[in-house]
Amino acid sequence: KQEVTQIPAALSVPEGENLVLNCSFTDSAIYNLQWFRQDPGKGLTSLLLIQSSQREQTSGRLNASLDKSSGRSTLYIAASQPGDSATYLCAVGDGANSKLTFGKGITLSVRP
Amino acid sequence: DGGITQSPKYLFRKEGQNVTLSCEQNLNHDAMYWYRQDPGQGLRLIYYSQIVNDFQKGDIAEGYSVSREKKESFPLTVTSAQKNPTAFYLCASSTTGEEQYFGPGTRLTVT
Numbered sequence: 120k121q122e123v124t125q126i127p128a129a130l131s132v133p134e135g136e137n138l139v140l141n142c143s144f145t146d147s148a149i150y151n152l153q154w155f156r157q158d159p160g161k162g163l164t165s166l167l168l169i170q171s172s173q174r175e176q177t178s179g180r181l182n183a184s185l186d187k188s189s190g191r192s193t194l195y196i197a198a199s200q201p202g203d204s205a206t207y208l209c210a211v212g213d214g215a216n217s218k219l220t221f222g223k224g225i226t227l228s229v230r231p
Numbered sequence: 232d233g234g235i236t237q238s239p240k241y242l243f244r245k246e247g248q249n250v251t252l253s254c255e256q257n258l259n260h261d262a263m264y265w266y267r268q269d270p271g272q273g274l275r276l277i278y279y280s281q282i283v284n285d286f287q288k289g290d291i292a293e294g295y296s297v298s299r300e301k302k303e304s305f306p307l308t309v310t311s312a313q314k315n316p317t318a319f320y321l322c323a324s325s326t327t328g329e330e331q332y333f334g335p336g337t338r339l340t341v342t
Contacts, residue, residue: 123273153330162237162321163274163333208273210331217262217325218289221273 121146123211125222132199133230140194140225142209147187151212153219154183154194156205163208166194199229234258235334237322242339244316252307252337254322263305264323264331267291274321280305281327309339316341 122145132138142152151170155163167176167183169192175184182195196203206226210219235256244250256263262281266274276289280299294313299305305324309316319338325331 150328155333160336160338162335163323165330165332168330210274212328217264217328217331218276218279219264219274219331221266221275223271223273 121149121211121213121220123209123220123222125207125209125225127225128223129226129228131228131230134199134201136199136229138196138199138227140196140207140209140227142192142194142222144190144192144211144220146213147190148213149187149211150214150217152183152185152192153210153212154181154192155208155210157208157224158205166207199227201229201231203227204229235322235324235332237320237334237337239337240335242337244339244341246341247311248341249311250309250316250339250341252309252320252322252339254305254307254334255303256305256322256324256332256334257303258324258332259302260324260326260332261302262325262327263299264325265289265295265297265305265307266321266323268319268321268336277307277320309341 154166169185180197206224208224210221264279265277278297280286322334323331
């Protein structure tokens with residue numbers, strides 16, 4: 120059974136810092152991987168989707184990479200801002216039916 | 232204005248009562264999903280549907296039921312058989328194999 124791990128559970132950084140959020144998964148036979156952002160009490164906002172044939176995706180200050188063979192993905196956030204404070208969730212898709220297995224998330228706090 | 236709507240935002244029920252959570256999407260997506268989120272835990276899949284009139288159990292389907300009579304709608308019923316129904320419920324939809332989009336969620340409290 121696929122397991123997704125995100126460590127650490129919480130992270131606090133000063134504004135302007137470049138940071139990397141890590142995600143690891145146990146079964147490398149994935150279909151895709153998706154990064155989400157969740158603000159307190161809200162639904163999830165999709166940030167980036169990486170298909171299994173891709174190595175990385177970029178959107179603005181965000182860059183997500185995927186290394187299937189090692190079971191790892193990273194979300195890179197450049198020049199962090201207080202508005203980036205949220206919980207970031209990694210989810211792995213196991214097939215065309217898009218069933219996602221989620222990690223528990225990393226709660227990021229960017230200090231002004 | 233395309234998206235996924237969930238209603239109500241907050242729902243309160245007494246133990247022993249069934250309750251139905253609404254999820255509607257106008258994104259023309261074939262697939263729809265229901266997840267449950269508990270504090271300190273990742274999202275867990277309850278049910279999913281890839282086409283109308285068909286749905287499959289997810290990892291934690293016990294005590295829940297769904298229907299998919301229309302492409303746009305995927306209501307979730309939390310039955311009295313669900314032992315710990317208090318949670319944040321999230322609905323999502325996608326084109327098969329593609330990015331999932333989520334609704335704003337319904338917070339259910341059962342006392």
